[in-house]
Amino acid sequence: MSPKIDLSTRYLGLSLKNPIVPSSSPLSRSLSALREMEEAGAAAVVLHSLFEEQINAEQQRLDYYLTRGTHSYAEALSYFPTAPEYHTGPEEYLEHLRKAKRTLSIPVIASLNGVSSGGWVAYARDIEQAGADALEINVYFVPTDPDLTGSAVEDMYADLVAQVTRTVKIPVAVKLSPFFSSLPNVARRLVRVGARGLILFNRFYQPDLDIEKLEVVPHLVLSDSDELRLPLRWIAILYGRVGADLALTSGVHTAEDALKALMAGAAVAMLASELLHRGVHRIAEILRDMEQWLVDHEYESVDQLQGSMSQIKCPAPAAFERANYMKVLSSYGPDEHFARV
Numbered sequence: 001m002s003p004k005i006d007l008s009t010r011y012l013g014l015s016l017k018n019p020i021v022p023s024s025s026p027l028s029r030s031l032s033a034l035r036e037m038e039e040a041g042a043a044a045v046v047l048h049s050l051f052e053e054q055i056n057a058e059q060q061r062l063d064y065y066l067t068r069g070t071h072s073y074a075e076a077l078s079y080f081p082t083a084p085e086y087h088t089g090p091e092e093y094l095e096h097l098r099k100a101k102r103t104l105s106i107p108v109i110a111s112l113n114g115v116s117s118g119g120w121v122a123y124a125r126d127i128e129q130a131g132a133d134a135l136e137i138n139v140y141f142v143p144t145d146p147d148l149t150g151s152a153v154e155d156m157y158a159d160l161v162a163q164v165t166r167t168v169k170i171p172v173a174v175k176l177s178p179f180f181s182s183l184p185n186v187a188r189r190l191v192r193v194g195a196r197g198l199i200l201f202n203r204f205y206q207p208d209l210d211i212e213k214l215e216v217v218p219h220l221v222l223s224d225s226d227e228l229r230l231p232l233r234w235i236a237i238l239y240g241r242v243g244a245d246l247a248l249t250s251g252v253h254t255a256e257d258a259l260k261a262l263m264a265g266a267a268v269a270m271l272a273s274e275l276l277h278r279g280v281h282r283i284a285e286i287l288r289d290m291e292q293w294l295v296d297h298e299y300e301s302v303d304q305l306q307g308s309m310s311q312i313k314c315p316a317p318a319a320f321e322r323a324n325y326m327k328v329l330s331s332y333g334p335d336e337h338f339a340r341v
Contacts, residue, residue: 005294006301007287009043011245011267012134012171012197014107016043018290019262019302020283023249023270024049024111024138029096031103033280040283044107046270047100049138050093052114055123097130107133109173115141117159121167128168137164138175140202150181157186158193165194173197173247177204178230187242197245198238199270200231222273227251232264237320239265239310255289262302263309 007018024046027033034045100108110132112124124135139160143153157174165172174195180186187198203223207216228251235246248261249270258269274282299305311317 003295003300005291005299006303007291009267009302009306011044011247012109012173014044014133014171016107016268017041018043018287019266019268020258020287020290021046021109021247021268021270022275022280022283023272024136025272025276027272027275027280031096031099034100034104036280037275037283038104038106040280041287042106042283043268044109044133045100045104046109046136047093047097047111049111049113050090050123050127052112052116052120055090055120094126094130097127097132101131109134109136111136111138112164113138113140114160115139115156117156117163121160121163124164124167128170132170134171134173134197135164135168136173136175136199137161138202139177140204141177142204154180154186154189158189161190161195162193171196173199173245175199175202175249177202178234183234184238184241187238187244191242191244195244197247197267198242199247199249200234200238201250203227203250222277223251223253224273225251225253225257228257228260232260233320235261235266236264236310236314239307240312255286255293258286258290259293259305260309262305263307265307265310267306 009016009019011019011021018041020042021044022028022037022042026048027037028045028047037045097108097110108131110127110130112121112127112135114120114137127135137160139157141153141156161172161174172195174190174197176183176187176190176198178201190198205218205220207218209215210217228248231248231250235248238246245267246265247268247270248264248266249272252258252261252269252271253274258271261269271286294300294302294305307313311320314320
């Protein structure tokens with residue numbers, strides 16, 4: 001009989017039975033898909049995102065219909081609050097969250113997608129009251145204004161996170177992009193304003209050009225395991241240096257990918273593309289393969305594995321830095337390429 005392996009981990013103060021967490025995706029819009037993910041072994045689920053634009057659009061529509069015609073009668077102006085005071089938002093998201101909490105026994109993490117601080121952030125409190133175990137802030141922002149400085153972008157992130165963490169008591173994680181001049185500094189700053197977790201990295205979907213129709217077209221490409229390297233490197237660098245739990249997303253498709261994430265220092269490995277491409281049953285297969293690898297390599301728990309290959313514990317820490325850059329380049333030559341082909 002194989003020895004019992006302890007796959008449990010902790011993320012955002014939550015006790016999880018294993019480190020596999022389906023990330024935010026269209027799958028989480030369906031209660032049946034959420035149930036299937038739990039049955040396959042998911043330790044927690046992240047719901048699809050509620051967007052800042054959705055909340056603001058709802059507020060603007062309500063403001064229009066409630067105030068239309070009020071200027072015809074002076075006394076009517078006092079009937080309704082001003083637009084910023086409206087407590088509105090997509091009720092469908094909250095109801096879906098409530099149903100998910102009633103249906104599942106694993107933690108449910110809600111997701112807010114936005115870029116600015118403002119009244120919409122108060123919606124985080126509604127999410128907390130609907131029962132979310134934690135909240136993920138998915139900051140999807142592409143700075144296109146040449147006059148917008150890097151420090152201004154970092155201020156925007158910090159202000160947003162600070163406002164959300166002041167609004168709710170549940171733990172908050174921030175999904176980051178890799179496009180900062182000093183990612184470790186940004187990470188530490190977000191933790192100082194209240195972030196309990198950092199998720200690396202947000203995948204920015206790139207548009208394509210249709211050269212016949214002369215149009216810019218959306219083009220969704222699912223990830224593959226090659227995309228694991230970028231978040232893997234930065235999690236290994238950040239582990240033990242910021243006071244937050246780390247989650248790796250982008251490129252997790254196999255048990256090997258998940259094990260690498262843990263070795264680098266992640267508390268959980270998040271996946272979506274693999275489930276969208278091959279089905280929710282992949283969670284059970286990945287967990288089975290992870291457990292077998294741990295048995296074969298004489299590990300008793302995930303805890304023994306976590307951070308074992310991070311920069312602060314790696315016997316060759318320069319491999320994560322520029323010191324290894326020239327060595328890597330000089331080690332590659334035409335003979336090696338043709339030998340592989």
